[in-house]
Amino acid sequence: MNSSPRRPDIATSCARPPADVELSTTPLTPPIHLSVVYKIDGLDHVDALYEGRDSGFIYARDGHPNAAQLGEKIATIEGAEAGLVCASGMAAEAAVFLALLEQGGEVALSEGLYGRTVALVGRELPRFGIKHRLFDSTRPETLRKALTPATKVIFAETLSNPLVRLADIAGLADIGRAAGVPFAIDHTFAPLLCRPLELGADFVVHSATKLIGGHSDLTLGLVATSRERMARVATVASTFGLAGNPFESWLALRGSATLPVRSARACATALTLAGHLAGDKRVGAVHYPGLPSHPDHERASRVLRGGFGTILTIDLGGREQADAFIRNAREIPFAPSLGDVATTLSHPATTSHRGQSAEQWARQGITPGLVRLSVGLEHPDDLWHQIDQALTS
The missing domain is CATH 3.40.640.10 (Type I PLP-dependent aspartate aminotransferase-like (Major domain))
Structure with a gap:
């Protein structure tokens, strides 16, 4: 009788996952766990997992x-x-x-x-x-x-x-x-x-x-x-x-x-830009809680810590003016999201609030001329230069 261990077929070796690597150290950054399902010891173990008596994952x-x-x-x-x-x-x-x-x-x-x-x-x-x-x-x-x-x-x-x-x-x-x-x-x-x-x-x-x-x-x-x-x-x-x-x-x-560092930098830049825009006759309105003119500025000064947010919104009058600004601000992309390390522009009427009725827009104060800026980590002087040029063009 041959007592040597049976060597599995190559198809079996390919199909089965490798053995866990035994470590005496742990990674400094968390590893990515892409597995959809986890191995379970038996029925008592699966009962303990579902009932919260043991830690681990199933699916x-x-x-x-x-x-x-x-x-x-x-x-x-x-x-x-x-x-x-x-x-x-x-x-x-x-x-x-x-x-x-x-x-x-x-x-x-x-x-x-x-x-x-x-x-x-x-x-x-x-x-x-x-x-x-x-x-x-x-x-x-x-x-x-x-x-x-x-x-x-x-x-x-x-x-x-x-x-x-x-x-x-x-x-x-x-x-x-x-x-x-x-x-x-x-x-x-x-x-x-x-x-x-x-x-x-x-x-x-x-x-x-x-x-x-x-x-x-x-x-x-x-x-x-x-x-x-x-x-x-x-x-x-x-x-x-x-x-x-x-x-x-x-x-x-x-x-x-890096959220605290990014938030602090972007909030400071947003406040600087809002101050520039608030005194600019080319802009109909500036919405930013860090400005004394904002209706919630007093509450924001009491409640918010570390800045007034990274989002500011300007009203340029109408759709044509908003479109011209977006097209002229070539180095600030029109990208309908927010929170990126790079500054982006969005147009609520055609993106985030698209499909709403004129009555809904009016009730919320949304106009075709609104442009929302999500301020990123660029130097504020560079951003103001680009915004100034876009307003002038």
Whole structure:
């Protein structure tokens, strides 16, 4: 009888994964865990994993190491008990809405939000029997009027898109708490500038695609909240397939390491540019909370720390003037996103708020002449030179 070990066929050797490498050291930067599924010892082990008695992962839609690391990072940044990674900012919003709402429920929705958020609540959720009522996030008394016994969630943005109005987060949170209605806030425009959970919000969502990622090379969303609330949101995210993938989670972790430096630099430059533009007769209006003329400047001075944000919006009069500015600002690309290391331009009427009615535009203060600048890390003198030339051309 031949007792030598059987050598597997080459096809078997190719198909099977290599053995784990035993290390006495750990990598300085987190590795990327691309595996969709994880090996489990047996039935008792899988029971322990599903019941939370043992740590580990089973299937990437339910969680993976890179998402766990990024979730912990956003929880730390926001002062939350738990963080969750979703496939996009809209997926993060959808996960919160789907966790809190059911047929017959209502959303108290702030005016002046990102266009896709308005479309989600105003066009998609009504198909499931969900209604909404509007309020002004800068005037908490309007929220009180919007609440009904059917209201299941309050939703606002820290800094609105695109007019950068600063929500009265503490005032809204007080009203929501008194009514027993959870309050969720989109903090995409203002990571690090304040902590909405400390001001009374129950959920914070981010598009990590923007400032947290910081390089326009990933698409992810984040949720931060209590462990109790997160249990429901995470289940919904997994069931609806809203989870984020490992590689982009790893990219966002890399981006988060430089977020404080990038945010401080871009906020300082944005304030400088806003000051130049505010005194320029070629510009009809400048929207930036760091300017004394901004309607929320006093609140911004009290609430925001480390700057007034990286987004400023200018009104050039009409579509023709906006188009000329965008075309003439050749070194500042027209790229409808934000939060990149490079400064970019966007035109809300044809991008983020495209498809909305004239009435919706008027209610939100959106005009065909609005151009939004997402300020990056260039030297402010270079940016002003390019903007000045674009306004002159």
